[in-house]
Amino acid sequence: MGDYETILLDRSGRVGLITLNRPKALNALNSAVMREVIDAVAGLDADPGIGAIVVTGSEKAFAAGADIKEMADLGFADVHGRETFSGWDALTRARTPIIAAVAGYALGGGCELAMMCDMIIAADTAKFGQPEITLGVIPGMGGSQRLTRAVGKAKAMDLCLTGRQMGADEAERAGLVARVVPAAELLDTAMAAAGTIAGMAKTTAIMAKDAVNAAFETTLAEGVKTERRIFYSTFATDDQTEGMAAFIAKRKPEFNKS
Numbered sequence: 001m002g003d004y005e006t007i008l009l010d011r012s013g014r015v016g017l018i019t020l021n022r023p024k025a026l027n028a029l030n031s032a033v034m035r036e037v038i039d040a041v042a043g044l045d046a047d048p049g050i051g052a053i054v055v056t057g058s059e060k061a062f063a064a065g066a067d068i069k070e071m072a073d074l075g076f077a078d079v080h081g082r083e084t085f086s087g088w089d090a091l092t093r094a095r096t097p098i099i100a101a102v103a104g105y106a107l108g109g110g111c112e113l114a115m116m117c118d119m120i121i122a123a124d125t126a127k128f129g130q131p132e133i134t135l136g137v138i139p140g141m142g143g144s145q146r147l148t149r150a151v152g153k154a155k156a157m158d159l160c161l162t163g164r165q166m167g168a169d170e171a172e173r174a175g176l177v178a179r180v181v182p183a184a185e186l187l188d189t190a191m192a193a194a195g196t197i198a199g200m201a202k203t204t205a206i207m208a209k210d211a212v213n214a215a216f217e218t219t220l221a222e223g224v225k226t227e228r229r230i231f232y233s234t235f236a237t238d239d240q241t242e243g244m245a246a247f248i249a250k251r252k253p254e255f256n257k258s
């Protein structure tokens, strides 16, 4: 699947798997990686046969950040408004639920990429951080915004100002990570979770993702209204009819048949 140089693209049933594949550079995110990840996600997202996507890296690194060697000689005019930096936003426009399966380093742009996904499942070896300040820059892919919303000001400020790394258990306690598993079980756990999501009605999964994400974008009152509008909409779908009929008939629902 796909003819890529910096990522591997696989598929297992209704789950698409993207593996960042620049192991010698600890999966540093350069322009090629960004183009290829965005292209692969777009293709999976448009495929009605795909119900969930997993993005992962290597044992040592999910991604150790944006590619410092590619950025070192850039100046303001090179980066200001450059698609290369804002291009990652396309990931947050995907409708299909995306799980980041993180082992090892998820630093800078690597942590930001994981946070652009809908949930993070971490190996006990995972190390998260926004060490950009040590390079004389700050996060530039939403890290200061998503991290603060995920873990709160105190810990986000700590990580962005000190550049320190946060281990998997601290990340789970702080609310950045959904689950922590032994490293050897990471991919199986993430693929199983993705398989469960992909077994749900894709329309309903998209609606649930939109409702949760609305909490990031608005007030509680507005978020509750948004949720209610989406909840009402589920009763216009065949999925609600099938889901509730299946429960009453004591059988498994058959979603995504068409």
Ligand SMILES: CCCCCCCCCCCCC/C=C/C(=O)SCCNC(=O)CCNC(=O)[C@H](O)C(C)(C)COP(=O)(O)OP(=O)(O)OC[C@H]1O[C@@H](n2cnc3c(N)ncnc32)[C@H](O)[C@@H]1OP(=O)(O)O
Pocket: 024, 025, 026, 028, 029, 030, 031, 034, 064, 065, 066, 067, 068, 069, 070, 071, 074, 084, 085, 088, 105, 107, 108, 109, 110, 131, 132, 135, 138, 139, 140, 141
């Ligand atoms: C114009 C295009 C730019 C790219 C755009 C694409 C997308 C990016 C979007 C924009 C993002 C904006 C905001 C984000 C900024 C950042 O992410 S800045 C980088 C933040 N990350 C870091 O500061 C971590 C840097 N790495 C390290 O501190 C260490 O490597 C480590 C993770 C602690 C591991 O140490 P160690 O085990 O000792 O391994 P090393 O020898 O250091 O590394 C192995 C090789 O990997 C190379 N490498 C590691 N990280 C990067 C990196 N971020 N960029 C480039 N290369 C990296 C390292 O240089 C080694 O390579 P060799 O020396 O050739 O062996």
